[in-house]
Amino acid sequence: MKFSIKTDHPEKQRSDVLVLGVYDSLKVAYDKPILSISTINYIASILKHGDMSGKAGSSLILYNVPGIKIPKILLIGLGKEKELDGKKYCAAVRAMIYALKKMDVKTISSYIQIAPVIESDIAWNIEHFINEVMDASYEFAELKTINKKTKKTFDFLVNVDKKNQKVAEAALKKSFALAKGIELTKTLGNLPPNICTPTYLGKKAQEIGKEHGMKIDVLDQKQIEKLKMGSFLGVAKGSRQPPKFIILQHNKGKKTQKPIILVGKGITFDAGGISIKPAGDMDEMKYDMCGAASVLGTFETIGLLNLPMNVIGIIPTCENLPDGLAVKPGDILTSMSGQTIEVLNTDAEGRLILCDALTYAERFNPEVVIDIATLTGACVIALGHHASALYSNDDKLAKDLESAGQISMDRVWRMPLWEDYQSQLDSNFADMANIGGRAGGSITAACFLSRFAKKYKWAHLDIAGTAWKSGKAKGATGRPVGLLTQYILNKIY
Known part of the structure; x- marks a missing residue:
């Protein structure tokens, strides 16, 4: 076009x-x-x-x-x-x-x-x-x-009218860059899992970084092991595809400016692990990396616009498959933070890879951290397919995201993150369990992540209901690239 x-x-x-x-x-x-x-x-x-x-x-x-x-x-x-x-x-x-x-x-x-x-x-x-x-x-x-x-x-x-020409040309530049980012996100989501592997995502991140002059690191399994990301590696054990840990840095802001960090869940295929999913619609679990895809799409957009901001993308990516080496219900993993996690359901794996990424984010002394994940089916039951669920430990960050969602028409709905729900994650054998039961499943998943995000302002976007469509119109939607881009633009202008 x-x-x-x-x-x-x-x-x-x-x-x-x-x-x-x-x-x-x-x-x-x-x-x-x-x-x-x-x-x-x-x-x-x-x-x-x-x-x-x-x-x-x-x-x-x-x-x-x-x-x-x-x-x-x-x-x-x-x-x-x-x-x-x-x-x-x-x-x-x-x-x-x-x-x-x-x-x-x-x-x-x-x-x-x-x-x-x-x-x-x-x-x-x-x-x-x-x-x-x-x-x-x-x-x-x-x-x-x-x-x-x-x-x-x-x-x-x-x-347009002549008086609006300059405004219109600026809007064209912005919107075309956004459209290209959304297009990339959709294509990554729609690719089959035998092509879009963790290695493929790493190469795509390197292409984006090279094209836009960004600093890029793609860590392999040995490097991830050195970081002691036991929770992330526990999920990756069941797959023959090696995990990758991707860090993209768009450092175009002032040196004194604290970075905005976007963390994307990158499960390139989710069979559920030992807690295997039903066969029906399992093909759609290639979309479990849409959080990662939305981070890459957002970086494509901010790169095209050359935004004067410091933005860091962090993507833990692997597959979640059943295997003789796969993590089992009852296993206890030690996260990068040192906190121990009893795995009661291996299909609640997204939080297990995100928690180590959230700990890793601490080293950058961020202004805010926003994680994006197709995290829970419970979110789809709660909100359907119109709004992404928003959780946050900071009211201003939440309001800023809500505002960006209204402008971009990529809306979110804030959900409770009350202390009352935390007890559902109690474990007799570890610091916490990785699930809290059926009641409030999206909320307890966010509560789990909140335990690894106490050192900074943090928001979690559960996009399980908005990242892709099923049925005849099956395909990735590109959300929430519009929301994330608008949030970053609002910080500049």
Whole structure:
């Protein structure tokens, strides 16, 4: 996809199709008139025939409209004018893409982004226009050899008023970088686990680091053993794929600036270990590395934007498989922190690799640490697939993440992290158990992690319900790259 900001009048532009938004009142959407009276009247006369309702997502193609040199006009319904919020706007942009895919067009002159959206501005409109276009156009077909479709690409002329040109160009740069980060995250998640191994993730991190001038370390098993990460290594024992511990450093801020640390769970396939999962839908456990993928996607974005911040990514990555050497229920592991953990369920492995990463993060004296993980099925039961669960030991950090989620439309919902739940992790034989029972499963998982994050401000994002979709639309979503990027941007601007 190509995008460029334009300030031309639609009656002077040349492209294959002109895209306009239309309300359910059949009024063309704009913040000030962009068409001549005769053209508006002509479009209105066509719409009176009832071929288009103007309801959100509806569409109609007009040909050879008087006063317009562009041969086709695509009208996209926006619904009620006073109810055009961010969600409806994004849905309209997606409807535009679905309509364009059916048309024989290449260059698109779009004005849908100038429709006034509730509590937004032109920068927000353009950012979400580009992100929705890129998301709706994404296809994972790298491994198909039969009936492989040629991916359809478009050149978008994104039109704004001249006074908004600089703002729009900045929004384009930001949103395109974000879209590339989300695209990388989705592709990593969608790759099969026989390709996307811990070693593969390590190589991908090295590519990102080299491309953007970041410091990169990929530690092997011997180096991990020297760090005494017994909890992480306990999970990795059941696999023939060697574990990796990845550290990415984007050091573009002031030397005195404490870093933001992002920690991503990187289980490249989760069979559950000895506590093996049911066979149904087990293929989706390739998505158990989406936390790691979101960290790499965020680093791709901040690298493209060359943000003046110090940001560190930490990714513990391995497989969780059953084997003669695999950790067993009843085993006790010693974490890097020295705390001992009784493993009651080997399928609660994400917290076992994250806890050592959280301890490792202490050495960087961070401003904040945010871990991202497809951690619990209990989170999906609690919140479904709309919001990621947020836990934090710091109210300001939690509010900042909530705010970033609202702006990016990559929302979170804060969950309790009360001391009352900690006793569910009591063990007769170790400092703690790795599970706390079915009740409040997502909460007790966060409580477990909180025991390793006491020396800094910390937040945990459980993305088990938001990192991928099942069914016909099966695939990684790229969340929460938008949230994480917006959080970092909010720290700068």
